[in-house]
Amino acid sequence: MRKLLSILNRFKLIIVFVLIFTIASFCSKYFLTITNIINLFTQVAAYGIVACGMTFVVISGEFDISVGSVMVLAGMVAVALINTVGWTIAIIAVLILPFIIGILYGILVVKLKLSSFITTLAGSIFFRGIAYVITGDGTPLIPDNTIYGKLATATVWKIPVMVIVFISYVILTQIVLKKLSFGRNIYATGCNFEAAKNAGINVMFYKTATFIICCFSAVLGGIVLTSRLNTAAPTAAEDAALTSLSAVVLGGANLNGGSGTIIGTFTGVMILGLITNSLNMLGINNYIQLAVRGVLLVAFVMMERYSKMRQTT
């Protein structure tokens, strides 16, 4: 019995995934079509990319709740610069952006030892404010150039580019985290900060690096999002932090750092996407979906803590 439980525990995510998938296929005949499966991936791509970056921050033992604002800011900067000064400067600016924000967070959180929650909360207010300042009066920016809108929606063999970007990003971050010493050091930093420091790991560097990676993911996600919508609105992506954190926690990461995997996060992202997609199919309105996502986040945090508490006692 105990063995069965432990097996169930290990594969619970996959089981949940298969369960929802099966129910959804039975409930709607449109669910199990290639169009809808591609659609599902398209819907989760932007937040999925962000969730990959969030995994790094959570493993190192911190949070980043400013991802939504950074997404918006990145989209804004990209569109505004493309409209005014052209592609080259826009690309350079967008590539520099995550380094500026990440290093800033690194200084505040690691050097000054501020709580990452308060710091990124302030960041999320600040960067959304900057996004509003860029628009001037709060109206969304629309790219003059039609290429920008096609960046993400173009297809290769019928698969949208953004889905390819998403999947490649998942694979890339998985390799960084699991196969490189860089990734192992991030785990060590999150698992036991003092021990990692004493072992000669440059903890300051690794924590800052996770913030940069997370901001980079948010920037990439922001480009995908604004390209898909072909507009950059300062009000977009408000639920990005909620969704990506839920996916990471659902994927089995510990909120106190030291554990979590990209594969877990990917499964979490897909489960959340699946829920949204199937609720949409069943014609359930957005507000109820918001409630469902909120309940899920609370439930995942509770489950994760409960299983930890059972292990320790």
Place this chain on the structure above:
Amino acid sequence: MEKTTQKKSILKVIYKDYTMLLVLVGLFTITAVIEPVFIKIQNLMNIFRQSAIVGCVALGVSLVVIGGTFDMSVGATVSLTGMIAIILQDSCGVVGAMLIALLIGCIIGLLNGFLISSINGGSGESFMITFGMMNVVQAVALIITNGKLTGGSKSAFYQYIGNGDIGVVPFSIILFFILAALMQVFLTKTKRGRYIYYMGANRETARLAGINVKSLRIFVYMMAGIMSAIGAFILTARSGGALPKAGEGIEFDVVTAIVVGGVGVNGGEGSILHTVIGVLIMGVMANALNIIGVSSQNQLVVKGLILVLAVCVDKVKRK
């Protein structure tokens, strides 16, 4: 010898407690010099009116923060309870509707507190759980109204909460100051109030010392819920209508005000006086920026900067 050390410590306390008061006075003077419109009675009362909403919510959240955790769900609670208080006025009467709204705020707090205390969560867990609850409560508010605006209250009594004056002073700010005084007395003069400090300083020690930490945690979240409902009354009475997202972002304002006022984010420190100062600083600043012509959306930049700055100052002081 003893006297001098005592004197020194008093000076130290004054320095620690009143740095933010000095900032408030400084901010006030500078704005008054730059823009004389600022010190007109009408404008000052306007600041009070605006501050009362965030202020009431901040009083409740202060207890949570002093107790060592966070509450992100207050903004959504303001939205929901404010709407309930207006919608139910036709069927339950004004007082009935307000009581039900208070009860709902209380239930949301109870849920928050129960969930967090049952997993013995620290500040990280409290943040995640109330973040989830924020979305649930917001969703309920949206579902009830189907996302539409509800009209304002017709009751003169209800409108008085938001717009009424006693002499020239708005009723809402008097309500806020009375509640603040009560809260301060509760925190410093009662056993339960002091237990909140112990719990915030070290939860495990407090538990071992025989304090019922579980019920105390539920209590602080319930207070946050109730105070959010009171803030919601002022908000919806003032604005003459309730948007299902009216309270959105209040949690940011509240946390900023609390931290700016000097209530430490690690728990076990600070007082209601700090919160009141923080609320007034944020109110004066928002008003000053409005007068200068910075839109409320563009003010987000300043708010974010101030929050970071306040946490840095808090950290330096602790060293």
